[in-house]
Amino acid sequence: MNIFAPVGRVFLNFLRSVGRLTIFTVKSLSFCVRPPFYFRTLFSQMVEIGFYSLPVVALTTMFSGMVIALQSYSGLSSLSSEGVVASVVELTVTRELGPVLAALMVAGRVGAAMAAELGTMRVTEQIDALTTLSTNPFKYLVVPRILAGIVMLPILVLIGDVIGIYGGYLICIYKLDFNAVNYLRNTWNFMQAVDIVSGMTKAAVFGFIVTLMGCYNGFYSKGGAEGVGKATTNAVVASSILILISNYMLTELFFSK
């Protein structure tokens, strides 16, 4: 047997997946702007992504803000002033940690659930059933989820930012004995529009990635319960990797001079 055959097969399979994902992405985006729109599903997905992810996002950003405050105080103590700690917390939370952590949490919560739900619908022929009932499964299942992801992640991140900064504030006021008014003033003075804008942009892109990967993996899952399990894992792994890679690229885009 030719030793290149398996290599070739893996490569061809890879190309096929990339092609299929590209078509899926283009299709989803083009259906996003074409009627009919399913507002009920859109609304329930927005609640699922935005509202029910709040506790996890709040907890992760809160503790991250607290950790950053501690680290920047102890690590930078030689040049530390109240201003430095406040600004480091503000910067890391709004630019990086807020969007990335929220997206990773949502990937684990919502992306996985979407892959499992759509995967189950695929293997039990519910997706075929939609088609036979004159309903386009892309428009009915995929579009509302992706739109909800793009809209809700920035909102989640905005809330996460506030909570993260509040976490830093708690540490500074109650543990490091900073002056509360100074801390808030420092944070406010240091904050730039680009921090928020870049964070929100990242969040929207991550929201797209998470929901796209959840839907894509679910939509094309096959082979019963095992296939659904695989789809779920793939959705989470793929979206986590893509989040971190695109985070780097977006940071480069916004901040490299």
Added chain:
Amino acid sequence: MSDEIKVKMTDVHKTFGKKVVLDGVTLEVKKGESLVIIGGSGTGKSVTIKCIQGLLTPDSGSIRVDGEEIVGLSAREMERINAQTGMLFQGAALFDSLNIWENVAFGLIQGKKMKRAEAKEIAIKKLAQVGLDADVGMLYPDEVSGGMKKRVGLARAIAADPELIFFDEPTTGLDPIMSDVINDLIRSCVKDLGATGITITHDMSSVRKIADKVAMLYKGKIIWYGDVAEIDRSGNPYVEQFINGRADGPIQMEIRG
């Protein structure tokens, strides 16, 4: 029954990877007729009807519904064809997230844009037609038995008064009495609507109850076609082996699919 042809398949081929599933299927169904396709598991019966519904695209060949070629139609044009067809899936394929009347009304609300209240009335009527009370409409699919799911699937398939209805193994997994109930319902629903029916089964009692015409699929081809009355004297060794359910004969079960 008229002489008009409802569905006509000509030399349809379909392969998955290297596996040849349909190898030149030619078949026609007259308007108002009930055709039953028989054949062993994995012979491509489901693939055949999925091709007619545009859920799968044949590699080659022609499929005409009401004289219109459907191979190569866009998803949007296929929606128009599917608007006048109904399908009862093998596992019923009810939507888990919707209750039973919403399942039955789905095609009316989403596909035909009917008002919910109006669609609900029709759904309740269709549920009554398959012998289910209105209270069942408020339950969810996971709260009812397998036989009830099939009935609900049947009600959903006939909800929009289709002209063409597909039944994929309607009695598989049901006890003999429930099977007979479902067979009767299929018979009466198709007759009441004056619809054309295409049923897949390997249950001979279904065949005798539902069929006007029988086609047997084996190794990707239709190897026998005729009136249901002729099935016992077909003189075809494949058909005889199948209807008598013998292990020895010309049909060799492929142990490895």
